[in-house]
Amino acid sequence: MKKQIESPFAGPVYKSNPYAVYEQMRRDAPVQKTVLPNGVEVTLVTRYQDVQAALKDARLVKNINNARPRGLLSKLGFDDMNNSHMLKADPPEHTRLRGLANEAFKPKYINQLRPHIEEIANGLVDKVQANGKMDLIADFAFPLPITVISEMLGVPVSDQHKFHDWSSRLIASGVLSSETPRMGAEMLQLLNYMRGLVADHRKNPRGDVVSQLIEARLDGQGFSERELLATLVLMLVAGHETTVNLIGNGMLALLQNPEQMQKLRADPALIKPALEEILRYVNPVQIVNRYAAEDVEINGQPIPRGSHLLLVLASANHDPGYIEAPEQLDVTREEARHVAFSQGIHYCLGAPLARLEGEIAFATLLKRLPNLRLEFAPEAVTWRPAFELRGLQSLPVVF
Secondary structure (H helix, E strand, O other), X not given: OEEEEOOOOOOHHHHHOHHHHHHHHHHHOOEEEXXXXXXXEEEEEOOHHHHHHHHOOOOEEOOHHHOOOOOHHHHOOOOOOOOOOHHHOOOOHHHHHHHHHHHHXXXXXXXXXXHHHHHHHHHHHHHHHOOOEXXXXXXXXXXXXXXHHHHHHOOOHHHHHHHHHXXXXXXXXXXXXXXXXXXXXXXXXXXXXXXXXXXHHXXXXXXXXXXXXXXXXXOXXXXXXXXXXXXXXXXXXXXXXXXXXXXXHHHHHHHHOHHHHXXXXXXXXXXXXXXXXXHHHHOOEOEXXXXXXXXXXXXXXXXXXXXXXXXXXXHHHOOOOXXXXXXXXXOOOOOOOOOOOOOHHHOOOOHHHHHHHHHHHHHHHHHHOOOOEXXXXXXXXOEOOOOOEOOEOOOEEXX
């Protein structure tokens, strides 16, 4: 394996255009060791073929305790909450946890939400249309998915901004990639909130997702209290953070490619293939992690047991070895075959909801705001600090 290099995530070039960094990584060292800004040593995997294979490799696990001896924090139980949801679990625990959560996110149930999500999207446009401008993130991309997931969880509208703040801090803590995330008061606040929510739902069951998860049984067994709380936290964070980024990043990409935006506006039937292309192109989730439970080899490079791997989904989706002209946004592309939602047993459970929200968001904005354009130059936009998820701080637009 090539020698360890300086973290590619630390420089200003990465913030402005990570895809140029990924291109160099795929070319020069598609499997390479580095150190993250938080000091964690990792191995980056960047080519499509290698990433796709790794996502399906049962020897590459999600729970660090299945790849390394349990550390002191783990023995003391300090990381139990972080490892109690399906995203950090391996079979057979993962199979059980995903099976219990699956009912609430079946496509049949999600599709029933379409009229209401359309109503929410149109209502958000109604609020700003007379102004002639808005921050597309604060005024549309954020409130749309946070309203949807909050309603699904039975959370009052008045508490939605608390959730956004808590989830942003959790992501910044390294919960998605760090081996020992630095979770502080925001995690305790969120867990206490969820405990109260669950307690209220146990006393007063209703037809939302929380009640469904409380009542869910698989072979007669349901969630433990800790698993239920961890699953709700996961649904909150994954249920809106990634969709905010999909809508914001996707609209920026369309605004930077006006000919593609016009094709989509002229032919609304393109929305489904266009959404898949946007997912491939903007990659709301840039990176997912794995741990080697045994010695493996990737692209001819030995990966010792216990290694922490970062599979760079965004790089894989821009690999010219799997797709023609990857740096070109093409809303008519017939088959994107992306890994934006991962693959294998950890394929995103919320993908049907994210797709539905994305379709409605883009269709609504293009239909209701025909003169939509950027207020400032694209180079002036600011990006949020987390490298695992790529999203805009704000996106000022006029119409």
